[in-house]
Amino acid sequence: MRDVAFHRLVKFSQILKNNQGLTPRVLSLRLKDLQNDGLIERVLGPKDQRVVNYRLTKKGNDTIPILTGFIQYGVQYHSNRVFEDGEPRELADLYPRDQPEMLGRLLSYARGAKSTPTSERPR
Numbered sequence: 001m002r003d004v005a006f007h008r009l010v011k012f013s014q015i016l017k018n019n020q021g022l023t024p025r026v027l028s029l030r031l032k033d034l035q036n037d038g039l040i041e042r043v044l045g046p047k048d049q050r051v052v053n054y055r056l057t058k059k060g061n062d063t064i065p066i067l068t069g070f071i072q073y074g075v076q077y078h079s080n081r082v083f084e085d086g087e088p089r090e091l092a093d094l095y096p097r098d099q100p101e102m103l104g105r106l107l108s109y110a111r112g113a114k115s116t117p118t119s120e121r122p123r
Contacts, residue, residue: 001034001039001040001063001067002067002071003015003018003019004034004040004056004060005056005060005063005064005067008055009043009053009055010054010055011051011052011053011054012024012027012028012031012054015027015031015054034060038057038060039056039057039059039060040054040055040056040057040060041055041056041057043055068091071091071094072090072091075088075090075091075094076088076089
C-alpha cells in the first residue's frame with residue numbers, strides 16, 4: 001500500500017524491488033486483496049496494454065493520512081532501524097512539499113496542535 005500511495009503509478013516489479021523478501025506470489029495476493037477492497041486499481045499502459053501499473057482509488061487516497069502517521073511514528077521512535085545515523089526526524093524534513101496531501105483533513109489539526117509533554121497530558 002505504501003508503495004502505491006507514495007509513488008503514484010507503480011509497477012509490480014517496482015513494488016517487489018522495494019520490498020526485499022516479498023515473493024511475487026505474496027505480492028500478487030496482496031495487490032488482489034487491495035483491489036477487492038477498493039483501495040487500489042490496475043491501470044494499463046496507454047502505449048502498451050501489457051504494462052500494468054497500480055494507483056490508489058479515492059478510498060485508497062483516504063488512507064494516506066493513516067500511512068503518514070505510521071511513517072512519522074517510525075522515523076521518530078524507531079530511527080535506529082530506519083536511518084543509518086539513527087537520528088529521529090520530523091515528517092516535514094522528509095517530505096516538506098507533500099505534507100498537505102499526506103495529512104489530508106488532519107493538516108489543520110497538525111498545524112494548530114502544540115506538542116504537550118506526556119507528563120502534562122490529561123489521563
